[in-house]
Amino acid sequence: MTNKGKRHTHKKSDLVDAIIKMRVEKGLSRLTIMNFLMKDMGFAQSYAYELLRDAQAESDARAVQNFGEDLKEDIERFEQLYEKSMINKNLREAREVLKEIAKLKGHYTERLQIDGNLNHTISIIKLNGPPEDGTTD
Numbered sequence: 262m263t264n265k266g267k268r269h270t271h272k273k274s275d276l277v278d279a280i281i282k283m284r285v286e287k288g289l290s291r292l293t294i295m296n297f298l299m300k301d302m303g304f305a306q307s308y309a310y311e312l313l314r315d316a317q318a319e320s321d322a323r324a325v326q327n328f329g330e331d332l333k334e335d336i337e338r339f340e341q342l343y344e345k346s347m348i349n350k351n352l353r354e355a356r357e358v359l360k361e362i363a364k365l366k367g368h369y370t371e372r373l374q375i376d377g378n379l380n381h382t383i384s385i386i387k388l389n390g391p392p393e394d395g396t397t398d
Contacts, residue, residue, distance in 0.1 A: 273312070280316035281323075336365050 283289045283297075291313060298309035339362045346355035363369055 273315070276312050277316045277319055280312060281320050284316070284320070332365060336362060339365065 280294055280298075283294050284291075289297075295306075295309050295313060298304045298312060299306060304312070339358050343355055343358040343362065346352075346358055
């Protein structure tokens, strides 16, 4: 219990973690969290916005960190699939796995372009890297 005249305080980092948890685990909207911070917690609107902004920045930073580790794990899994495909002499599967590894490593991107006629689908492959003639796009 706090002394008379002193407010209950929460560490800002704890509040940011709680907001991230509300967004990720409970799926609450920013508006719902904003109302909770202002009405239930008694924070001013400006501070509630600041907390939401900090929570978004923290969430983005965590996602970037986790993305790199997840990408490494995915590439390792695909490499294991490639090895199994080569052992089983399944060259078609091995080729498809190599394509996926190349996509994950960022060597090229593949996108599908669908026109108005649903019977036609065009696969467009763009190689990522420096242009061969030395010019920039």
